[in-house]
Structures are given as structure tokens and as C-alpha cells.
Amino acid sequence: MSTAEMSFADALFLACQIDTKGGAASAFEEALRRTLEELNAAEQSISELGKVFYNPGISSEKLKNALGALEGQVSRVTLEFLYILAQKRRLKLLPGICKKFESLIIHESGLDGKGELHVKLKFAYEPPETLLEKLRVSLPEHGLYPAALSPKVKFEVTVDPGLIAGFIAEANGKILDVSLKHKLARRL
Numbered sequence: 284m285s286t287a288e289m290s291f292a293d294a295l296f297l298a299c300q301i302d303t304k305g306g307a308a309s310a311f312e313e314a315l316r317r318t319l320e321e322l323n324a325a326e327q328s329i330s331e332l333g334k335v336f337y338n339p340g341i342s343s344e345k346l347k348n349a350l351g352a353l354e355g356q357v358s359r360v361t362l363e364f365l366y367i368l369a370q371k372r373r374l375k376l377l378p379g380i381c382k383k384f385e386s387l388i389i390h391e392s393g394l395d396g397k398g399e400l401h402v403k404l405k406f407a408y409e410p411p412e413t414l415l416e417k418l419r420v421s422l423p424e425h426g427l428y429p430a431a432l433s434p435k436v437k438f439e440v441t442v443d444p445g446l447i448a449g450f451i452a453e454a455n456g457k458i459l460d461v462s463l464k465h466k467l468a469r470r471l
Contacts, residue, residue: 292383407446
């Protein structure tokens with residue numbers, strides 16, 4: 284993967300982050316996934332029209348006008364990004380940019396190489412399987428990970444009687460502590 288592809292993918296990732304600034308983490312993650320889908324679709328369209336988009340005799344302005352056909356079909360961020368690639372004559376890099384962008388999304392979501400999200404759960408006692416399934420659904424509501432990743436969650440359960448009751452969940456550098464030990468410590 285070229286340095287240019289990595290730089291463009293990083294810039295697009297940052298643009299998505301800025302575009303959803305102040306919103307929920309799930310809005311950012313949804314924007315990333317939508318942008319990747321749009322890029323992949325645009326890549327397909329561009330490769331089919333390769334004679335037009337890769338022709339050095341066509342001005343950047345004409346390329347931009349041709350990309351204008353995507354308006355309303357893709358987000359503003361994606362369209363502006365494609366305009367920049369056209370202006371810089373870098374549309375050929377789009378397949379590599381898509382791959383790098385996808386790897387950034389995977390890294391952001393916390394998935395490992397097997398496509399699993401590891402969530403550490405520490406309980407005061409050994410939890411029943413029914414509780415773990417309820418947590419798989421409810422933990423996204425607390426911002427630990429997007430609900431779309433629930434089927435990919437792999438729990439790493441440990442027991443610490445010192446928690447007294449409740450549990451601590453940790454994923455993606457975020458911690459949810461609903462243990463009795465934590466509640467008592469906050470009151471003291």
C-alpha cells in the first residue's frame with residue numbers, strides 16, 4: 284500500500300470524525316461504514332468508466348462534473364473526497380484507499396484479526412449464560428461498542444468477589460463499572 288493511499292485514507296477517516304463531531308460514537312461508526320460502502324460503489328462505477336476517469340487528457344474540472352452524477356447518492360463527505368481525488372489525479376488509488384480505510388474502521392471498532400470484539404467482563408460471581416446474552420444486547424446502549432457488533436462480541440469473563448455485586452465491562456478502552464464496590468467507594 285502506498286504512502287499516498289494511507290494518507291488519503293487517514294484524511295477521509297478524520298473528515299468523517301469531524302463531520303460527526305459532537306454526535307454519538309455510534310453516529311461516527313455509522314458514518315464510517317456508510318462512507319466505505321459509498322467508496323466501494325464509487326470505485327466500481329469509476330472502474331467501469333475508467334476511460335473517462337483515468338484519461339490524462341480530461342481536465343480535473345470535467346472529472347469533477349462527471350463525479351457530480353453521484354450527488355444525492357453519496358454523502359457530502361464522500362463526494363468532496365472524490366472531488367479531491369479527481370483534482371489531484373488520484374482516482375486510480377481508490378482501491379488501495381478503500382482497503383486502508385476499511386482497516387482503519389476495523390481498528391476503530393476494536394475488532395481483532397478474526398473479526399471478533401473482545402469484551403472483558405469481571406463479575407463478583409460466576410454469571411449465568413442468560414445474563415451474558417442480556418449484556419450482549421444491553422452493553423451497546425452504554426456506549427461500549429456499536430449494536431451492530433453484538434454478534435461478533437467474545438466475552439472474556441473473570442470473577443472477583445471483591446466487587447461484592449455487579450460487574451465491570453471493558454471494551455475499546457471504555458469502562459462501565461456497575462459494581463457495588465464502585466458505588467460504595469463513590470459514596471464515601
